[in-house]
Amino acid sequence: MTERFARRIPEPTVVRLPLYRRVLVELSSRAVTTVSSAELAAAAGVNAAKVRKDLSHLGTYGTPGTGYDVDFLLGQIRRELGLDSEWRVAIAGMGNLGHALARSQGFSGQGFSVVALLDVDPAKLGEVVAGVQVRHLTELPEVAAETCPSIGVIASPPGAAQDVCDRLVAVGIGAVLNFAPAIVTVPPHVLLRQVDFAVELQVLGFYLAHREAAEPRADMSRPAL
Amino acid sequence: MTERFARRIPEPTVVRLPLYRRVLVELSSRAVTTVSSAELAAAAGVNAAKVRKDLSHLGTYGTPGTGYDVDFLLGQIRRELGLDSEWRVAIAGMGNLGHALARSQGFSGQGFSVVALLDVDPAKLGEVVAGVQVRHLTELPEVAAETCPSIGVIASPPGAAQDVCDRLVAVGIGAVLNFAPAIVTVPPHVLLRQVDFAVELQVLGFYLAHREAAEPRADMSRPAL
């Protein structure tokens, strides 16, 4: 029980915390005060043992015989996820995906705020989306100096992804979320996460093609979610 | 070596196959005829041992001392992913995200084709995106009868996600890809995969908040991708 070092939380657990958080927000809004691991598990689509083990990584917040206090647990998860501070997000690439992300409620509020939008298409420059004006990608140094984003989102065409990524890294971004169907690389100190629609579709294609051969479990959500 | 039963391929391997495929397509277009596991690994952002183990699940396709034949391997992966047949995709929800998906090259060609677009907004009905007309969600039974989609994509607001999902399942869809930030459930015989932007962002927030405490590896791509 050496708690001297910050307890490491397994990545699969980290990925499930936002799910629990969403369920708890919903419960809280319905004025539910208590949840058991079984209820939380059902709502989040996982099993109860996993919920308990996951939450035990955060601390001892449950009450035997009763369950977890919804609001208290919500606060702990929010704190653990670093959602007390507001992370500033810059989105590069304002095609349909960029627009969708900029307007997504997950990107504004809830601990995140979109502070910069970039593109290279003259037709899009100046447009205001979600209260933020689209600026030219080459102006990124100035835009970054003004808005200090800590997370950069790549929503550009695949061919431009690495260039966009390099520019984001150059202005000191700490984390990159890449939606372009291309593998981008970052220096070791920069966090990177990739989301690839085409991959998801191909994974479904694989299991569809093989489904009668050897029935996989129906729910194979989140290899990374 | 009982090969009587279709060799099961681990899900993490299935998720990486589309990555290898993308690299091979690129190599093939540059007329490269051979790759070693080390080269493929570098381009896909994984390590060489993993590449070899992954590919060994498909068969014995490499040549010691030389590597893998690019075009042959590409064909094998394509076949394994079920991309010989064209999977028909229906997209429900034609907001910015739906548009982005409909136009995405990953959703047209490459073994997939968008055959149906659904929405409930009168302003969007009739619009043609990527050569397909947007129809009302309530017409799904007729649309499905005409186009026989086997994959349904949910790009609707979260509140409508389960209803949309139920409608897709009701018309016999075999797999669902959910982009709405909501947990949807499907019958056991239907495949389900979830992609959640908000979760990805929150995971980055977690590691940003903890990064100096206990440096995680920089590349934490694809928990589920």
Add this chain to the structure above:
DNA sequence: CATTGTGAACGCCTTCACAGCC
């Protein structure tokens, strides 16, 4: 008495390391 927290068992993927082959 319902429910948590957690050691222990389990299963599975990853990584290693090297024999075998071109």
Add this chain to the structure above:
DNA sequence: GGCTGTGAAGGCGTTCACAATG
């Protein structure tokens, strides 16, 4: 000599099952 394929070892998350607890 270079590189693949793969048993074996290792690491890690999941699941089990139950003692502890309000």
